Amino acid sequence: MNYEIDFFYVLKGIDQLLEGLLVTVQLTLTSVVIGVIGGFLVCLMAMSQSRLIRLPTMAFIEVFRCTPALIQIVWIFYCVPMLFNVFLDPFVMGVLALSLNLIAFNAEAYRAAIQAIPKAHLDASIALGLTPLQTNLYVVLPQAIRLGMPVLVTNAISIFQQSALVAIVAIEDLMYMGKLLSTETYRPIETFTFVALMYFAIALPVMLLSSRLEKRYKTANS
């Protein structure tokens, strides 16, 4: 091998990478916030009594769970402007694509969690005379978040990783900046390794947190 490892150029381009990282983190956090809230609403809609609400919602969930995130992102980038004649900021489009994907996955997580809530709680809510809104807000939601937490965190980690896909539609996130830097410097090994480590450094603490949560959840249940 006559390739000499030299991290000099990567370190010179560190500002560029950090800028990209900032975009990645912003994309992820915005999508996670939208996904956690939107996922619960969509989950309630998917469990609605009315077919008119339930069926389209379930179709939405299945479509986003059963197609590659890449095609969702590309579709939204090319087709939304053409179909609706709106031209949004690329960052907004990225958030839109990632949060729709996360909403679908979180809705499933919430649904599993809600099904684990004992039926007696709902009966009790009726007996206490709570309105449906109060029941959802004070009885169902807190438990759904607690029971669904391990999966919600796992989903957040995977949306963090899927966010790298927006580089393909030229949003200047960490992945995009890394690709750019590696072509500019002809140093793919150093750049890609460094970028991978940056992703890993952020994902690892969250992954550790999630496995601790899961353990606590298991011991609390047994």
Next chain:
Amino acid sequence: MTYTIDFLFLFEYWEVLLEGLMTSLQVTGLCLLLGLALGFLVSLMRVSSNKLIYSVSTVYVEFFRGTPVLIQLFWIFFCLPLILGTEISNFSSAVIALTLYMGAISSETFRASLLSIDKDQSDACVALGLDSLTKIMHVILPQAILRAVPTLLSNTVSLFKESALVSAVGMSDLMYIGQNISSVTAKPVEMLTAVAFIYFIIAFPLTRCVSLLEGKLIHKIAI
């Protein structure tokens, strides 16, 4: 809106799309087999009492679960040839990358199901005087594998979806062909929708199977 939707033109391209789908399925199938074997091996390494074996396998799994598949793919596509000093075709790098990804997520599945087997079963094996090979081959493994099936199936769906990424290194899979046709014909709405639909009709029945298996079959057979 000035864009007129016309799905009919898609029929001219169905053969190419089918070819792309075949490529996607080939990559998925190959990586599924290799990834399952790798994942199984790694899961055994991760329950090993040898510290070195445990650490190596744990670092591998955590690293591949903690970084985007896209960067794993790019790393293998751009960096591995430099390190090895030989060319690697994009098919090989796609297969290597997705196999490593599938191996990492499946090893977690195998591990979870190995750990889910009740300790009593091991005790019972000791009480019955079974040697450890018999215990593993005839008592622990059959149950563990059966319990892992639903999650492995949903891993397969993830793998199939992730296979769309190989278009980023220029492999002509379904995604790549779809994007190409959509830019040549300037009809992205129909083309991309059609491609998404093709992915959907393959992945959706599989996810249905997952919920079916989780709901009934496994409980009936195994637990």
